[in-house]
Amino acid sequence: MTLPDDDQVKAMLEARASQGPGDPLPEVILERVLAAGPAPASVPGWQRLGLTMAAGLIVAVGAGLFLSGRLAGPGQPAHTGPPQTSSPAAGASSVSPEPSRAGGPLQCDATMLRAEILDWQGAAGNRVGSIRATNVGPSSCMLAGMPEVQLLDAQGRVLIDSSDQLRPRASADAGDSPASVDPGASAMLQVDASNYCGPAPSQPVSVGLVLAGNAARLIAAPASGAGGLDGVPPCLGSVPAVISSSGWTAGH
Amino acid sequence: MTVMTARFDSSLVKRARERDPEAFASLVRPRLERLRRTAQAILGHDADAGDALQDALTRAWQGLPGLRDPDDFDAWLSRILVNACRTALKRRSRIRLREIDLGPERPGGADPANPHVGPEAVLARLELEAAFDRLAADERAILVLHHLDGRPLEEIARILSIPVGTAKSRLYAARRSLERALRSQR
Numbered sequence: 331m332t333l334p335d336d337d338q339v340k341a342m343l344e345a346r347a348s349q350g351p352g353d354p355l356p357e358v359i360l361e362r363v364l365a366a367g368p369a370p371a372s373v374p375g376w377q378r379l380g381l382t383m384a385a386g387l388i389v390a391v392g393a394g395l396f397l398s399g400r401l402a403g404p405g406q407p408a409h410t411g412p413p414q415t416s417s418p419a420a421g422a423s424s425v426s427p428e429p430s431r432a433g434g435p436l437q438c439d440a441t442m443l444r445a446e447i448l449d450w451q452g453a454a455g456n457r458v459g460s461i462r463a464t465n466v467g468p469s470s471c472m473l474a475g476m477p478e479v480q481l482l483d484a485q486g487r488v489l490i491d492s493s494d495q496l497r498p499r500a501s502a503d504a505g506d507s508p509a510s511v512d513p514g515a516s517a518m519l520q521v522d523a524s525n526y527c528g529p530a531p532s533q534p535v536s537v538g539l540v541l542a543g544n545a546a547r548l549i550a551a552p553a554s555g556a557g558g559l560d561g562v563p564p565c566l567g568s569v570p571a572v573i574s575s576s577g578w579t580a581g582h
Numbered sequence: 583m584t585v586m587t588a589r590f591d592s593s594l595v596k597r598a599r600e601r602d603p604e605a606f607a608s609l610v611r612p613r614l615e616r617l618r619r620t621a622q623a624i625l626g627h628d629a630d631a632g633d634a635l636q637d638a639l640t641r642a643w644q645g646l647p648g649l650r651d652p653d654d655f656d657a658w659l660s661r662i663l664v665n666a667c668r669t670a671l672k673r674r675s676r677i678r679l680r681e682i683d684l685g686p687e688r689p690g691g692a693d694p695a696n697p698h699v700g701p702e703a704v705l706a707r708l709e710l711e712a713a714f715d716r717l718a719a720d721e722r723a724i725l726v727l728h729h730l731d732g733r734p735l736e737e738i739a740r741i742l743s744i745p746v747g748t749a750k751s752r753l754y755a756a757r758r759s760l761e762r763a764l765r766s767q768r
Binding site for chain 2: 333334336338339340341342343344345346347348349350351353354356357359360362363364366448449451456458460509518520522524572574576577579580
């Protein structure tokens with residue numbers, strides 16, 4: 331069988347969408363939602379953001395003062411530098427994961443994961459890659475939120491960094507929840523990068539993932555059989571370079 | 583959507599934001615079937631699709647005061663639905679991964695709903711659907727928004743809160759993932 335064309339994909343989705351509706355019917359669902367009534371008078375999101383940031387700032391300052399006194403110890407300055415990262419050759423750093431909540435799985439640490447780039451292709455002026463992170467540890471761990479992503483040259487120098495970009499992040503929506511990865515199982519991530527206008531980098535490039543919550547960097551190397559990485563995205567003009575990722579999903 | 587409809591919707595959104603349930607129902611009712619079909623296509627399971635639809639409508643009704651631009655209602659509601667589907671898929675993946683077996687018990691006859699479609703075509707569609715079930719939530723969503731809903735890239739970008747160029751590349755990547763999933767199950 332040949333690979334599907336657009337019409338075949340559309341026909342499959344039409345057939346899939348035509349199943350149902352189940353019980354209850356959508357109209358009944360709407361009636362239920364309205365019958366439940368609105369939430370208590372709420373503060374609009376953009377106002378709530380301001381309040382949340384103010385509260386967060388107070389907590390962060392308090393926690394910072396507490397930790398700087400607690401961690402530095404007598405005669406030792408508190409660490410104020412950038413997050414610790416590993417070299418590309420090392421593959422993963424050894425920063426400890428955050429403790430779990432309520433006895434659940436630990437957050438995944440870079441030492442628990444092996445990351446591979448399954449493909450890295452040019453598309454519409456972008457470079458698009460699929461990254462698979464496999465849990466090589468002995469126990470399940472959680473991957474939460476979107477990691478920051480970096481495009482790296484062969485020496486591990488950062489060419490494009492998502493943390494430099496001021497933009498809305500889709501995964502900040504309430505629908506994003508942690509994914510649990512069992513030992514031997516994997517999670518997938520899509521990365522796309524565009525508009526690299528810097529000097530020609532040393533090849534091959536790789537992708538760094540700064541995991542949410544533990545500031546450890548995991549380097550994704552090309553998987554065997556994935557072929558060589560197809561370089562950096564072309565320069566499209568004066569707009570800034572962009573790299574972004576999707577959230578984690580179950581691997582396949 | 584015509585200009586008149588957009589103005590009408592904008593007025594309804596303003597009333598719904600002030601907690602008028604009839605205005606909210608008038609806004610949502612014409613979109614219900616499309617929302618249901620989108621959820622059904624992403625999730626492939628009618629009970630899950632119903633749950634995602636209810637979750638999305640609840641969030642929309644409760645979160646409507648936070649919608650700043652009434653003209654963004656359609657994209658905003660679709661974004662909430664896609665997020666509800668994403669949550670439903672993650673919840674399901676934590677319970678167990680669904681596998682579709684196309685082995686010895688594969689259907690041998692034509693599709694009863696479309697008797698003119700031969701068994702090979704039915705099998706090809708089922709294989710394609712099994713491959714689609716192996717995709718990530720974001721990949722499923724962008725394929726459904728594009729191929730089923732027929733939304734242009736600009737609209738998809740607004741729904742997913744990403745630049746148009748990123749939507750284009752993600753659509754391309756999702757097609758490649760679908761092809762890869764299809765090849766891997768043969």
